[in-house]
Amino acid sequence: MPTSKTPKQPYQINTQGIDLLFGADDEAPPPQSISLKSIQLPPQQPRRYFAPQKLESLITSIQQQGILQPLIVRPLDDEHYELVAGERRYRAAQTLTLETVPVVIRAFSNDEAWEIALLENLQREDLNPLEETEAILQLLANRLQITSDEVIALINLTAHPKRESVHNVMHSEQWLQLESIFTALGRFTPNSFRVNRLPLLKLPDEIKAALNQGEIDYTKAKAIAQIKDPQQRKELLEKAVTQDLSLSQIKEEITTLSRQAASTPIITPQKTLSDTYQRLKNAQLWKDPQKWKKAQTLLKKLEELIEENVSN
Incomplete structure (x- = not known):
């Protein structure tokens, strides 16, 4: 996950990136065509799995109508670009061996590019609750500049709202920023996220x-x-x-x-030992010299095993 030394301001939806995603920014640059080979994937991506059937459907659509929504890229140098949003379209274009694709080029920072990728990920129709939970945690960690584990610890404070120390933390700038992120996303409160989504991480x-x-x-x-x-x-x-x-x-x-x-009865080691002792006692093997000799050999091995365990 990208990091930054500059503290982030209280959360606002990155309208520059979101408007580009949904075509609502009047000042956004017009799409242009660039070589598909000039685009490379970022080192780390929030999306890990693409349903084959969904990708096949997109490939068919592009074959028939072309790429209707441009990819979002940022320049690396004069001839190379890094993909910010639109990985499914990018992969479909690769499958179809397209030479050029429509893109919108913007000079996003590492944090902005990562955040837009996360937000696009959260807009997926096929996103399952676990993926959504992980994406939201990544977004929170990126915005608050802390680890995902620290985000979880912060959210878990909602389980103890009456503690004075918790009260102080929940009125801190960090907590207010966390609440504003959930408000902007419009899907959960910190407490509902804790109750309904954090348990999924323990699957x-x-x-x-x-x-x-x-x-x-x-x-x-x-x-x-x-x-x-x-x-x-x-x-x-x-x-x-x-x-x-x-x-x-x-x-x-x-x-x-x-x-x-x-x-099915539960047979514990203690019960096994107890039952074996009782059966051995009831059998009275000492009355038969041959059987008792065999029993003594086995008992000696048990004693050696016990002594070995004690010495260790």
């Missing part, structure tokens, strides 16, 4: 990966995440993806797993 890694790759939707992923056993969770996730299970089918699978778990 198991395989669930988050399936979500970000578009393999499963959020409601199904959330249901599967309830399974505590990692192996059972992984198996159900794979089954849900490969067989395209509905949410009701997934819930039926979870109910079945819960019933199996309830009917």
Whole structure:
């Protein structure tokens, strides 16, 4: 994530970048055509996954109508540009081996370019809740010039509004700036974001990966995440993806797993030892010399194992 030594002012939507994205800036420069090969992707991008079917649909549309909305780029030198917004169009143009593409060229700073990319990411129709959560956290971290973990800690203060120290922090310039960002985005308050979105970051890694790759939707992923056993969770996730299970089918699978778990007795190491001791005592192996000799050999190995554990 880009960093800056200059503190940012209280948050305002970057109208220069947003207006360029949606064509509302009368003073924006007109689009012009440049070589596709002169455009390069930024070193770090907020968007990590593109649904193949969505990209194919865009490719078909461009074949029929051309690129209707120009890409946004910023100049690197006289002949090279860095993509700021429009990565799907850029990738579709590459697939179609287009020689030129329409662009709007603006001299954005690193922070401005990163922010516009994040904001464009938040406008995606196919954005799932986890991706949206991550994008908002990145935007907050960029604007407040702190890490995502520090943003989360700041937002979590809303869980303790009556503490005096929290009261002071929540009236600080940093907190007011955070609130203004949420107001500008118009989707959450800090508290609703904490309650409804931050828990998504604690989803198991395989669930988050399936979500970000578009393999499963959020409601199904959330249901599967309830399974505590990692192996059972992984198996159900794979089954849900490969067989395209509905949410009701997934819930039926979870109910079945819960019933199996309830009917299976929990055997702890302590119970195993206790049961073995009782069975050994009841068997009275010492009455049979041969069996007792075998038992003593095994008991000696156990003693050696215990001594080895104590010495370590």
